[in-house]
Amino acid sequence: MLRIGAHVSISRSKTGSDSSSPPYDDIRNAVHRQVEIDGNCGQIFTHSPQVWQDPSFDDEEAELFRRETEENLDGPWVIHSSYLVNLCTPKDDLREKSVDSMQKEVDAAEKLGVEYVNVHLGAHTGAGVDGGLENAASALDELEIPEGVTVLLESDAGAGTKLGGDFEHLARVLDMSEQDLDVCIDTAHAFAAGYDLSSTVGVENTLREFDDVVGLEHLQCIHLNDSKHECGTNKDEHAHVGEGHIGEEGMRALVTHPDLEDVPFVLETPTEDGKSFAWNVERVKEFREEQATV
Template structure:
């Protein structure tokens, strides 16, 4: 079972009071993943709130690759900046988004990271059809290195954001010349109206994904419970089994036979009293049962 969390690469914070990362570089992510019991996971390569990308030295990249190979099963996923908007009709924002994504796929190649995950973004008035066309053409501007795949992530679907409907993701895959796959976020899908709170609902959602997109495109799952009810379009994550998806839904999802080989990455609340280690252990318990 491949399960892990979105962990920090910063050297300024340790994941416990008594242990500090042994390396002052991006390899901190490997240390943190091991500490919470994960064997795969996700990172930001820089602050997701700014356009500026931090430098990754050759030495840091080599350390990350070596420690990943020695300590983890993989894969790693790089999550793109929150500022990236592939659907935008604004030329300036589009150019910045493409530039940022190019830096991410290049960083992934240097780090030996298999996937770069991105939200489609919002059409901001251009309309759904034009927004999806914009996203596909923006992705086609990228020069993606061999061994790296871009994943488009399912969205909660609030406002003019696209990706809440599986058909949106399928359309971008169809329109783009670039080979693209998908990351399914369970909290986002639930918020967008796909009911994952029961075994029947999980079966229906997996079937809908397969019909619209194809399960062969599902390369990663962001496994999150939801603090809000199905169909509310509200994106706020809860601990595994403690939100509106609940234990029954999470149990059905992690044990679904069509999802057994898909890596699970948690973006659940990482609080002092209950964090990634608790949630990863909970997922493993559910899979065992």
């Protein structure tokens, strides 16, 4: 079954001006937004990702969110952690804030019935690759992750001292950590980090390398984004599906690959050029449908 959705807002306002838009004053708007774009899974921030802030919703809101999700979506939901979280940091104060933020996110996930919390490893900022990866693993080990919640390590574009651009980085943290962790590949990030996903052969080779280094059994989510920049540039800027340098062949190969048949795809595509999340969802569905008729 194709599971496709987008990263939608949990803004506490009506999702539209039409009369069919529910007048919810809670995070159920995220469910409605997913339905509006014809998605069946998705991702959210529990708060602004640009500030240190705690998730804020009460037990009733959480229960209603769970109920609306069960009635309208196939799942899963993913919570994306704050952009400020840096698990690789050698700085004690930033590490403490990062661990505290992640603990609140995994607790929120349990409350909302969300299966995954997605996080970037962060930047080692002088600690070196080995030191940064060790910092990340030990920081993750400080978490008390509730049963039913899994932390996903997201692949990175690899700019500067950021880690996670190399599949080996992800594999090493999985090995070093005592937690049961899994992985999310962002296609734009992987492409920017040097993994060529622009052709059927390139996708096959990349997935084979991922399987050899990390293991496909650890791949639980894909952020499906095309790239506005060429392969290996370390530039993280997303494009519509099939409209960037990964292109139509690469995107089609990804969403129709048999090893990815049951992996949820979450869009983080831009809203520009008159193309919305709904346009991208429809394009992915068309690729799958075309494959089915071959």
